[in-house]
Amino acid sequence: MIRSTLKVAFRNAKKKPFYTFINFAGLITGVACFTLISLYVWDELQMDSHQSHAEQIIRVDQATKSEDSDGKSAKTPFPLRDVLIGDYSSYINSGVRLFDLDSEHVALASPETQERYRHGDFLFSDPGIEEIFDIRVVRGANSGFLDEPGSVVITERVAELYFGNDDPVGQELILEGRISLTVTAVMEEWDRRSHFRPSVIVDMESLRGMWGNYDMITNRWRWNAVWTYLKMEPGADPEGLERQLPDIVDTYYGEYFSDDEEVTLSVIPLKNIWLHSEADSEIGQTGSYRQIWLFGAVGFLILIIACINFINLSTAQSILRAREVGVRKTLGAERGSLMKQFITESTLFTGVAVTAGLAVAWLAYPYLATFAGREFGTLHIGTLELILATAVLVAGVSLISGFYPSAVLSSLKPIRSLRGGMASAKGGATLRKGLTLFQFTVTALLLIGTAMVYVQYSHLQERDLGFDQDRVIVIPVSMTTAIWYYDEFRDQALTHSGIENVSGSRLILGGEDFLNYQVIPEGYGEGRERSFPKLFVKHDFVETMGIQMSAGRSFSRDFSTDPQESLMINEAMVERMGWGTPAEAIGRTFQVNDHTMTVVGVTRDFNHTYLRRELEPLIMQMPGNTNQMIANISYMKVRLSGGSPGDAIQHLESVWNEFDNTHPFEFFYLDERLTELYGSERRLTTLLTLFAIFAIAIASLGLLGLGSYTLQTRSREVAIRKTLGATEGGIFMLLSKDTLKIVAIAHMVALPPAWYLASRWFESFPYQVSFGYYFGLVVLLSLFLTTTVAFLTIGTQTWRAAYRDPIESLRSE
Amino acid sequence: MIQTTNLHKVYRTEEVETTALNQVNLRIEEGEFAAVMGPSGCGKSTLLNIMGLLDTPTSGEYRFLGENTAEMNEKERARLRKGNIGFIFQSFNLIDELTAFENVELPLQYLGIAADKRVRMAEEALDRMGMMPRRNHFPAQLSGGQQQRIAISRAVVAGAKLLLADEPTGNLDSDHGDEVMKLLGELNEAGTTIVMVTHSDHDASFAKRTIRLHDGQLVGEEEPATINS
DSSP states (O other), rough: OOOHHHHHHHHHHHHHHHHHHHHHHHHHHHHHHHHHHHHHHHHHHHTTTTTTTTTTTEEEEEEEESSSSSEEESSSSHHHHHHHHOOTTTTEEEEHHHHHHHHOOOEEOOTTTTTEEEESSSEEEEETTHHOOOOEEEEEEEEEEEESTTTEEEHHHHHHHHHHHSSSSOOOEETTTEEEEEEEEEEEOOOOTTOOOOOOEEEEGGGGOOOHHHHHTOOOSSSOOEEEEEEOTTTTTTTHHHHHHHHHHIIGGGGGOOTTTTEEEEEHHHHHHHHHHOOBSSSOOOOOOOHHHHHHHHHHHHHHHHHHHHHHHHHHHHHHHHHHHHHHTTTTTHHHHHHHHHHHHHHHHHHHHHHHHHHHEEEHHHHHHHHHSSSOOOTTSSHHHHHHHHHHHHHHHHHHHHHHHHHHHHSSSSHHHHOOTTTTGGGHHHHHHHHHHHHHHHHHHHHHHHHHHHHHHHOOOOOOOOSTTTTEEEEEETTTSSSGGHHHHHHHHTSSSSSEEEEEEOOOOOHHHOOEEEEEETTTTTTTOOEEEEBBBBBTTHHHHTOEEEEEEEOTTOOTTHHHHHEEEHHHHHHHHOOOOOOTTOEEEEEEEEEEEEEEEEOOOOOOOTTTSOOOEEEEEOOOOOHHHHHHEEEEEEEEOOHHHHHHHHHHHHHHHHOOOOOOOOOOEHHHHHHHHHHHHHHHHHHHHHHHHHHHHHHHHHHHHHHHHHHHHHHHHHHHHHHTOOHHHHHHHHHHHHHHHHHHHHHHHHHHHHHHHHHHHHOOOOOOOOOHHHHHHHHHHHHHHHHHHHHHHHHHHHHHHHHHHHHHHHHHO | EEEEEEEEEEEOSOEEEEEEEEEEEEEEOOOOOEEEOOOTSSSSSHHHHHHHTOOEEEEEEETTEEEEOOOOOHHHHHHHHHTTTEEEEEEEEOTTTSSSSHHHHHHHHHOOOOOHHHHHHHHHHHHHHTTTGGGGGGGEEEEEHHHHHHHHHHHHTOOOEEEEEEEETTSSHHHHHHHHHHHHHHHHHHHOOEEESSHHHHHHHHEEEEEEETTTTTEEEHHHHHHHO
16 A cells, blocks of 8 residues: 555656645755754754763853943952862862963974974863863873973874974973973864863963962952863752852952952853853853854744645645545545555655755755854764654654645545545635745744844944954064064064054954953042053054044153053043043043053044943053063054055064064964954854745745645636636736735734844844834835745746636636 | 435535435345436436445435445445445546556555455456556546546446446547447446436436436436347
């Protein structure tokens, strides 16, 4: 019986290649999109889960709230770990602090091979990191590799850089030209699913060689310097620990913080860091729960749209087979066997489509991974989870698409179905219309949603940053010798005609966290400190970065006391202090470290921190002495004049090499760095748009199929109307009316949820486009687009039907 | 074989009530070949459908092979129908996606007959109708006469005791129509009971008995004057 069922199914499919194509194309595309999105979402949800102790690992975050700032940091002070382990040993098994020197790079060199490189993915760590995180050692000791001061663990890739094929264990590496380290182990690259992936780990005690006042620094409670990761005792409750943390704040933080500053410590499980961390100063990149949710929803909706297509077309098709059902019943088929036949058929179809969809996903995966800029989910392809998910998918879709027609058809009286399959097709029409309406509602929701997300992201990316990011080269200088010779470097650099300006600052701008400093603004009494972000800058900062002045002047060499006595602030600060106009703010003062400093200039607001964050008040100060300079100027900014940058860069490199032979010359373009920073976000938006287009395509395919089915069932009506004198135009309108009605109603149904979801989404952005205006525009656009696509899809068929010779239709009836 | 007592069938729609059969009392014995005649809408096809257990009477009794079918549910009627009743339709009602052979084999599948036996029985049935050379053709590749012969093979393949034919020559030209009528005559000679609905006096002349219906009522019965050969 199965064989005959399959035969009929196959022959049916072959007989109507158009429907078969539409049916398959829709479901295959839907399954492929869904699979790819699921893999991505799954991968994001699994971040850090691969760690053996993933369930036990937590990180301690610190939130500091005051009148002027409210932020949560992923970093905590140096002394916290020891206090936690000492006081809460029943909760905590072990813990490590990780530290990155707040620096872009560290320089390593091998005295043996003379190789020297700068590494961005380096960390200082307490001994025992291997007890918390999985570190697979390929050479050297499996554990205890950071126990001795001066130990360093490197990945295989780094080992090869310095030592080629030689055994690196026991070899020496020089850190920053002065600290001797010994390679104690070589580790595998960290799993790509880790939220941080160091390639160089140096033992924490080695910092003594860099900081003469190591003990003082590492006892400070004021500086959130390290990431504190803890491994809980098996079964210990992190929330229980979290409830104890206010005691720590009371006992240890008190004397370092003023009364109006409120410090809260919290814990975040390792597995939540990637998607759920709300803290700044993350150790690495993090994902976005919101984006994952959005992607998941889009994937699911695409699958639903594809399934509805399949169900709609299958029911429409099978109702055309009512006569066959009548014949089979007359010949003795029972209801059960007919249902079995239809469900088998649809299972077969969905099985084939799902398999093909998976194959398409497999083929498309590499392109998508390249586009998304990262791998996701190769580890899962072909695993049990996917096979199970596919099985459930097939079963679900085939049950739904097979069950309805089988239930309806098998219940028909044979007499009725023999008398005319077409007549009995009416029953399913309401269901199909309902499903089509639902499908278009979902499509409209997707379209509107995606367009709004796109509008918001484009707005973010095209927003005026307040500084000119083009033709600016950034040279990381922290810990280099070049910084000691800043002025000489600058003078020599400027001798090249391709170099317009040189300055320096603590941060790159546009993509980092700011450190808050305590100051006492004019009119505030002693002890009334407020904390604001402060940026250390060198002369010509405003000019080099193309920042506009609102009032006063920028730091100038004509005023030799500027480093000690002058400040610049931004307009947001003027507003926060209630100082009236920018001009009125000139001459106001701040107490900074017991010095009175005067505002000499007010700049227009520029984006000094993440684009996502609201513009905050900012203080700009020059380093007052060499120590401040070395500690606080991490980047030189070089503005190039027009023309080819190659020469200018070569010039910079030769100047660099005169002043620093420990650190190889490195630089990056500011605009490229910013693009890179927000690139993943943009790529995801593009992907989202792509998937939304697929959704529309699938829905259109369904419309195409259904449209042609409707025409088929209404051809007699059209013929009769035409013999009675209906015009072609009238017929065209008659046939298009239903579709247009569905598109319009779908938009009306989609409006409230789209409005709600989009406005919720927008709430999280400080810089919003004008919501109502864009929403209205996007809805009109979506309506126009869907109507156009619907018209184009069914228009040609409708036109043909309207022009068909009525006799043809009547005869074939 | 067939006995109806006060058979009554009413079709109701929202506004109209149509009496299709009105107190029909009829008896058809085994081995008969009866033609049911009457103008359009007189209830011929309704009577045939009730006889074939495809439809149920509104009231009255219908006994088939001694069993009262009025109380039966669809499943029981299907069971009784299977293997006992064969149908021949004006529009042939072959399944387009199945070959001639597969169409003929289909009722045997529903009877649960083993595959090898099915092949033998279906080939025999096709052979009797002279359709073996066309066994692998699809309906669309056959002429109307050939399609109806396949339909007859299908109706008799399971050894039906009763053959119900609804205008079996209605879609055929006269030559092919005569061929079909001859085949039915032969089947009747071989012992199959046949009830045939027809408009055609010519076709009715092949039957041994003619039942006339008018407005759902039995208005007369006659033996045919001549039998065409």
